[in-house]
Amino acid sequence: MVDVAPNRTATLAGVGVVGSSHELTLDARLLVIAEAVDQWLDAFKPDVLAIERVFAQTNLSTVMGVAQVSGVVMVAAARRGIPVAMHTPSEVKAAVTGNGRADKALVTAMVTRLLRLDEPPRPADAADALALAIAHAWRSGAAFSAGSESSTPAQQLWRAAETKSKVTKNKEKPGNAWH
């Protein structure tokens, strides 16, 4: 959860990683995640929820589980009238680092810097989630107000990175798995 100001400054509101035991049945594991998401959405009441867009082509062994979880998360948001946005990993990496193929270490470093944190969010999945939230706010223009003019050199850098990401993004072909 991040707050993103009109001048694009992002501030950490909270971050969590939900895990479930391998020993549970699949439905019980999904319920653990569903209940955690319910709690987060009720506690923070976010304006929008961003999730990673995953392609069936990418990783067959995990794509089913990821899709099941994404369905559960989308319904949790929809029940509360919270819009859902989807971005690909490379869109997120490009938005926060300027490079759609940035590695996890760079994404984590940039997220740490953008949120002015004393130490990197752990585990790496937490940094990924925060990068996704920041990227959504920036890409959607939600963080811009028309009269916003102040920007630090760092923010100008991020804007340049975002412009670059818009060039990058057309190279991806989302297919029709999500339609």
Next chain:
Amino acid sequence: MVDVAPNRTATLAGVGVVGSSHELTLDARLLVIAEAVDQWLDAFKPDVLAIERVFAQTNLSTVMGVAQVSGVVMVAAARRGIPVAMHTPSEVKAAVTGNGRADKALVTAMVTRLLRLDEPPRPADAADALALAIAHAWRSGAAFSAGSESSTPAQQLWRAAETKSKVTKNKEKPGNAWH
């Protein structure tokens, strides 16, 4: 929804097919399905819910959506303490027709006969769902009581079909998409 007696006789309790408009966003479509499933589970309070086990390898273009829906349905059951069972399409076909590669027409015909219906359930998805429910009850042995001895010639036929299905089922390799 089917009731299956200890002597394996299956009776239709209700059947429905939920659709959602292509014009809705994905989260709104999943919510339509989630709310319908909630209503069915609350209305019928089933002892168990069976869903089709889908393999990521089978149909890349639809597997993501199917997995999202299955996640939503599993959580709906888990929230109510209803156990979830999964069976592959060929397990279901084998259980109700004796042939794991039966076509939709044969599955529909057998479901119609097993449930003693005047006409076939429509659309074909409804017949598939009923076949899955019957197959689960039979395969799990939930419908058997130890002292059950009465069986009509038709029921003996189904038992023979099920035995055949048990031979068939080991040919399938579920992979690890669901783990």
